Amino acid sequence: MLSDDELDRMLRASDPGPGGSVTDPDSPTAARILARVRRRARQRHKRILVLAPVVALSVFGATAGTYAWVAGDGKGHTLDSTGLTCVGPDQGDAVVDFDPATEDPVRKCRQQWQEMFGEPAPEALTACVDSSQQGSVAVYAGGRDQCGRHRADPYLGPTKEQLHLALFRTDIKAHFTERTCVTYPEFRKAVVQLLAKHDLTGWSSGHFQTADKEPEGDCAEISYYDEPDRTIWLGDHEAGTPINWP
Structure with a gap:
């Protein structure tokens, strides 16, 4: 498992935006990304808790x-x-x-x-x-x-939008159940359809990639959900392995 310092360095080399600039590593968006990456890395290390x-x-x-x-x-x-x-x-x-x-x-x-x-x-x-x-x-x-x-x-409970997002998460998993490789175009198409189904207005998907702007791989998966920005970030997935749903 990566250390926090290694995760920090990885984040500072990453750019989740589709434009030409690198995300400010001290911005709120970068902090949310790093927190989610840390949490997912820790959850992979131990299935139940960390x-x-x-x-x-x-x-x-x-x-x-x-x-x-x-x-x-x-x-x-x-x-x-x-x-x-x-x-x-x-x-x-x-x-x-x-x-x-x-x-x-x-x-x-x-x-x-x-x-x-x-x-x-x-x-x-x-x-x-x-x-x-x-x-x-x-x-x-x-x-x-x-x-x-x-x-x-x-804590006063989830918002209406968060409840809709929870149903979206369930549906997207069921949509690609037992699949080990889904292309970016197919993944994006399913995301658009299910966002509309669950009335998630203003939500979109993007391609999480490094500052070097590497091309999309053969297979995609959801890297994380940025709820404040209403963005579902897609990243490369290794073909033949189960999709790791966030």
Whole structure:
């Protein structure tokens, strides 16, 4: 598995845009890409979870109803609807797969808590939207006050668009079930059809490629979903291997 430094270097050599300029590595878009790449790399390393150090963030000078941060869209919604972290005891936290259309983040973490952390789940768990660039959902032990303590906002559930996107994800997987090579034109055609089916207005697909502007390969797969930019980025897929759905 790549280290964070290696992933940083990979990101800075990459350009997800179709134009001629390289994405600013310090931009919000670059930060979301890097966060998604890190999460996917870690999920590939361990199928169920990844343990990572927990960093506690203190909030200074904040009063009730006044925040010194922006979490997600600022309205209790995440910017990465499948990003879920169960924040555990001192030894670390766990990144798990999450479907906002069919799963509840607190219930999901509670069900796997014993397996992930080796102890029963706390009586109280609370889902919050963190203030990272990707704006993921984090579940903390304790009540709603845990959100403010971690520079986060209470999670109010998925948006209507995020529910539509979850159905799109399910459909695109079913559309290409058991396929090991799908050409870019065929993939793009299916994306357009399913975006229209699920009323995802304003969404489009693009080709994720390096700054050297390498040509498209023989097979494509979805690299990641950039929800704030409403873009589905396609990347090269190795023929003959199962498609790795994000």
